[in-house]
Amino acid sequence: MTYPTNTAHILQAAGYDPVHDFEMRDDGAGASLTWTHTDTQPTDQQVTDWGSDTTTLPNGQTFTEATTVPDEVTNYQLKRALNTVPADRAAVDSLVAASNDNDTIDGWNNALTFKRTNPLFQAAIVNLGWTQQKVNDYLILAKTFD
Numbered sequence: 001m002t003y004p005t006n007t008a009h010i011l012q013a014a015g016y017d018p019v020h021d022f023e024m025r026d027d028g029a030g031a032s033l034t035w036t037h038t039d040t041q042p043t044d045q046q047v048t049d050w051g052s053d054t055t056t057l058p059n060g061q062t063f064t065e066a067t068t069v070p071d072e073v074t075n076y077q078l079k080r081a082l083n084t085v086p087a088d089r090a091a092v093d094s095l096v097a098a099s100n101d102n103d104t105i106d107g108w109n110n111a112l113t114f115k116r117t118n119p120l121f122q123a124a125i126v127n128l129g130w131t132q133q134k135v136n137d138y139l140i141l142a143k144t145f146d
Contacts, residue, residue, distance in 0.1 A: 001032075001033075001044060002029070002030030002031065002032065003024075003030065003031040003032065003033050003047075004030075004031065004051065005026060005030075005031050005134065005137065006051065006137050007024060007031055007033060007047060007051070008022075008024040008031075008084050008085070008137075008141065009067060009137050009140055009141050010047055010050050010051045010063055011042075011047065012141050012144050013050070013057055013061075013063055013066040013067060013144070014042065014047075014050055014057045014058055015057075015058055015059070018084040018141075019080075019083070019084075020036065020037070021035065021036060021037060021039075022034065022035050022036055023036060023084075024084060024085055025085070025087075026085055026087070026088075050063050051063055067140045068140070069116070069136045069139050069140055070116075070139055070140070070142075070143045071115060071116055071117065072113045072114065072115045072116070073113065073114055073139055073142040073143055074112065074113055074114075074142075075110075075111050075112060075113065075114065076145070077142035077143060077145045078114050078138070078139075078142045080142065080145045081138045081139075081141040081142035081145065082138065084141065088138075091128055092108075092124070092128065093108075095124060095127055095128060096108040104120065107120065116135070116136075116139055
């Protein structure tokens with residue numbers, strides 16, 4: 001089955017850990033989901049219902065309530081979110097390395113936080129060819145990591 005690109009975020013909001021419970025792959029034509037354990041898993045319909053706010057998540061919130069886009073996340077949080085889709089993490093790492101700009105490289109490696117309104121952050125989104133929704137989904141996911 002092909003899943004919406006925000007499936008990892010829906011599952012994270014429902015309490016599943018993308019590092020230990022599942023792996024998402026996005027080949028550009030849609031996302032695929034692989035569970036990394038045999039514990040009880042939600043049905044495809046449950047995931048769809050959570051994502052459309054038809055039913056509440058296990059914590060009692062709707063997906064929309066649980067997914068307000070933060071203005072700022074830590075360096076660790078953003079990188080951990082990107083690690084859920086290794087190809088996207090590699091794309092960002094490649095973009096930074098190809099910049100040959102020490103300020104950009106130092107910022108990626110050492111910044112305490114990333115602000116979604118920062119001009120360099122916004123320029124990276126454009127250069128990666130990502131939609132604002134994709135970035136928002138990563139920021140929402142990032143905020144769930146401590």
